[in-house]
Amino acid sequence: xxxxxxxxxxxxxxxxxxxxxxxxxxxxxxxxxxxxxxxxxxxxxxxxxxxxxxxxxxxxxxxxxxxxxxxxxxxxxxxxxxxxxxxxxxx
Amino acid sequence: xxxxxxxxxxxxxxxxxxxxxxxxxxxxxxxxxxxxxxxxxxxxxxxxxxxxxxxxxxxxxxxxxxxxxxxxxxxxxxxxxxxxxxxxxxxxxxxxxxxxxxxxxxxxxxxxxxxxxxxxxxxxxxxxxxxxxxxxxxxxxxxxxxxxxx
Numbered sequence: 001x002x003x004x005x006x007x008x009x010x011x012x013x014x015x016x017x018x019x020x021x022x023x024x025x026x027x028x029x030x031x032x033x034x035x036x037x038x039x040x041x042x043x044x045x046x047x048x049x050x051x052x053x054x055x056x057x058x059x060x061x062x063x064x065x066x067x068x069x070x071x072x073x074x075x076x077x078x079x080x081x082x083x084x085x086x087x088x089x090x091x
Numbered sequence: 092x093x094x095x096x097x098x099x100x101x102x103x104x105x106x107x108x109x110x111x112x113x114x115x116x117x118x119x120x121x122x123x124x125x126x127x128x129x130x131x132x133x134x135x136x137x138x139x140x141x142x143x144x145x146x147x148x149x150x151x152x153x154x155x156x157x158x159x160x161x162x163x164x165x166x167x168x169x170x171x172x173x174x175x176x177x178x179x180x181x182x183x184x185x186x187x188x189x190x191x192x193x194x195x196x197x198x199x200x201x202x203x204x205x206x207x208x209x210x211x212x213x214x215x216x217x218x219x220x221x222x223x224x225x226x227x228x229x230x231x232x233x234x235x236x237x238x239x240x241x
Contacts, residue, residue, distance in 0.1 A: 045125045052175055053122055056103060056168070063164045064107035067157045075110045075151065077098045078223065080142060081203055086150045 092177070093239070094130045094213045095121070096222030097138045097205070104143065104168050116241050117223045129176040130218055136172070138205050140165060185211045192234075200226050210234060 007015075019026045069075075099121050102114040110118075121129075143165050147153065153161075181189065189204065189211035196202050202210075206227050213220045213236045220231050220238040231238045 042125075045127060048175070049123075049125055052126055052171065055171065057106070059164055059167055060104055060107045063104065063160070066160045067153055067164075069108060069151045069153060073109070073151055075105050075108045075114070077102055077105075077114045078111055078225075080098050080101065080146075080224075083142070083146050083150050086146055 092128050092130050092216075092218050093124055093221045094132075094179075094209060094216075094218035095135065095176075096209060096220070096224060096227065097135050097142060098223050099221055100131075100135070100139045100168075100172070101142055101147075102223075104164065105147070113223050113241075117221070117239075120239060120241060121221065124221075126175045127177055130179050130216075131172055131176045132178070132208070132212065133180050134205055134208055136169060140169065179212065179216070181208045181212060185215055188215065192230075196230055200229060202226055202230055206230070210236060213237075 015026055015029060019029045022029065098114070099117060102110060102118045103121065106118055144158075144161060148155070148157065148161065185208065189207040192210050193202070193204055193207040196207075206224070209220065209222075209227070210230055212218065213231065214234055217237075220228070220236055222228060222238065223241075228238050228240065
C-alpha cells in the first residue's frame with residue numbers, strides 16, 4: 001500500500017542515512033520504527049485504558065443511581081433508530 | 092483502528108442499567124480496545140448526545156427533573172472521549188460518498204444518513220466498524236468493510 005507522508009528534509013535525510021547504514025529499504029526502517037514505538041507506548045496505553053474504564057464505570061454508576069428508570073426496565077439498544085421515533089411522539 | 096458507532100457509546104454510559112445481552116457483549120469487547128485505537132467522529136458524538144439527553148429520558152420514562160444530572164454526566168463523558176480517543180470527521184469527499192451509499196441502500200435495507208457517513212468513512216480510511224446494528228453490518232458486509240461480529 002502506498003500512502004503519502006509529508007516529512008521534513010532533514011528527517012528524510014536521516015531516514016536515508018539509517019537505511020543505507022542498515023542496508024535496508026526505507027519502508028522497512030519505518031516499519032521497524034513504528035513497531036518499536038508501538039511497543040513503547042503499549043504499556044502506557046494499557047494503564048490509561050484501565051484508568052479511563054474506571055472513570056467511566058464510576059460515572060455510569062453515578063448516573064444509574066441518580067437517574068432512575070421504572071423498576072424492571074431493560075435498556076434495549078439493538079435498534080436505536082427505532083428509539084429516535086420517541087422524539088416525534090414527544091413533539 | 093475501530094470506528095465506534097453511537098450504540099456502543101450509549102451502552103458504555105448506560106452500562107449500570109439493566110441492558111440487553113448483545114449490548115453487554117459488545118461493551119465487553121469495546122472496553123478492551125486501547126483509547127487511541129477508538130475513532131470517534133463529530134456526527135456520532137452529536138447523535139449520542141441527542142440520544143442521551145432527549146431520547147433516553149422520554150423512551151425510558153425518566154423524571155423531567157433529572158435533566159441536569161443527565162447533562163452533567165454527558166458533559167463529563169463527551170469531554171473524556173474527545174480528549175482521549177482519536178477524532179475524525181466527514182470530509183467533503185466522505186459526505187458525497189455517503190450520499191451515494193444512502194441512495195444505494197434505500198430500496199434494499201434503508202439506513203440513516205449518519206450510518207451512511209459512518210460506512211463512507213470506514214471505507215475511505217479502512218477502519219474496522221464497531222456497531223451492534225445488524226442492518227449496518229449487513230451493509231458493511233456488502234461493501235466489504237471490515238466489522239466486528241460478536
